Amino acid sequence: MSKTMISWLQVLPMAMILIAFVGIPLGTVVSLSFWTFDGLEYFPDFTLENYTKVFSSWVTWKIFFNTIRYAVITWGIALVTGFTVSYYLVFHVKSLKIQIALFLLCTIPFWTSTVIRMISWIPFLGREGIFNNALMAVGIVDQPLEFLLFSDFAVILTYVNLFTLFMIVPIFNAMVKINPNVIEAALDAGASQVQILWNVIIPLTRTGIALGTIFVTTLVMGDFFIVRVMSGGQSTSVVSAMKNNIDQLFYPQAAAMAVLLIAVVVFMVSVILRIVDVRAELAK
Numbered sequence: 392m393s394k395t396m397i398s399w400l401q402v403l404p405m406a407m408i409l410i411a412f413v414g415i416p417l418g419t420v421v422s423l424s425f426w427t428f429d430g431l432e433y434f435p436d437f438t439l440e441n442y443t444k445v446f447s448s449w450v451t452w453k454i455f456f457n458t459i460r461y462a463v464i465t466w467g468i469a470l471v472t473g474f475t476v477s478y479y480l481v482f483h484v485k486s487l488k489i490q491i492a493l494f495l496l497c498t499i500p501f502w503t504s505t506v507i508r509m510i511s512w513i514p515f516l517g518r519e520g521i522f523n524n525a526l527m528a529v530g531i532v533d534q535p536l537e538f539l540l541f542s543d544f545a546v547i548l549t550y551v552n553l554f555t556l557f558m559i560v561p562i563f564n565a566m567v568k569i570n571p572n573v574i575e576a577a578l579d580a581g582a583s584q585v586q587i588l589w590n591v592i593i594p595l596t597r598t599g600i601a602l603g604t605i606f607v608t609t610l611v612m613g614d615f616f617i618v619r620v621m622s623g624g625q626s627t628s629v630v631s632a633m634k635n636n637i638d639q640l641f642y643p644q645a646a647a648m649a650v651l652l653i654a655v656v657v658f659m660v661s662v663i664l665r666i667v668d669v670r671a672e673l674a675k
Contacts, residue, residue, distance in 0.1 A: 417653075424646035433642070441647035451632070451648070455655070458628040461543075461618070462611040465550040469607050470600065472551070473558030477599075478592070481566045494563065497556055509549050509617055516540040516548075541623030549621050554610050558603035565599030566592070601667035605660055612656055 427434045445451050484490045515521050516539040523535040577587045615630035629652045636645035
């Protein structure tokens with residue numbers, strides 16, 4: 392048996408799994424996006440009517456913009472938080488055991504359900520919640536702050552709380568691999584701490600930043616439950632709109648929105664992978 396045949400046989404099981412659990416469902420969604428629905432029956436016609444409705448509606452553009460806005464803001468906060476935490480653990484905590492202990496401390500919220508962690512913000516941020524009562528008790532405000540709950544602030548805060556760990560883990564993993572001799576050489580060459588951070592640490596951590604960016608942005612853009620609950624129904628996302636279409640049995644239009652969302656996410660991931668060659672960096 393030739394080496395080429397052996398190679399094909401080795402990748403065949405994984406290829407079959409990907410085709411069965413990714414290729415076929417995705418192909419079904421794409422196919423359904425070209426069907427028509429008259430309110431009673433579905434017809435497997437090849438039509439662009441669903442995409443035309445999606446593109447011609449200003450509501451759709453607003454929803455996509457809102458989803459991307461959530462993703463970008465969450466990504467920015469998670470990046471700063473994740474990089475800061477990782478930097479502290481790697482360069483300021485000298486004991487490996489303490490590093491591991493503090494790193495595991497970051498995972499404690501993941502010991503509970505995502506739904507529980509999300510719902511727990513409601514009694515904390517509510518008008519009669521713990522935070523507002525504490526602010527009024529110390530005299531910082533005279534009346535409860537209304538923007539804390541059922542708002543974009545609550546949505547983004549919940550996203551940051553739930554997804555920041557997905558930024559911390561890859562950045563920490565990349566940062567811990569930095570050879571201390573590189574930093575020592577930069578110090579001997581007269582570089583300042585800011586120069587070392589900008590010219591040494593950040594470039595050597597770009598793989599972790601890229602992976603964390605992919606994790607956070609895709610998780611935010613694929614969510615509908617958090618934005619629905621934490622905004623109090625005052626805001627929406629692409630997946631929320633898809634859920635509404637599915638509830639009303641408008642499957643073809645929901646499939647068209649799903650295809651467009653996948654295209655946007657794939658484009659964003661492709662840009663990240665063009666900037667950072669993750670495979671080459673991980674192979675080092």
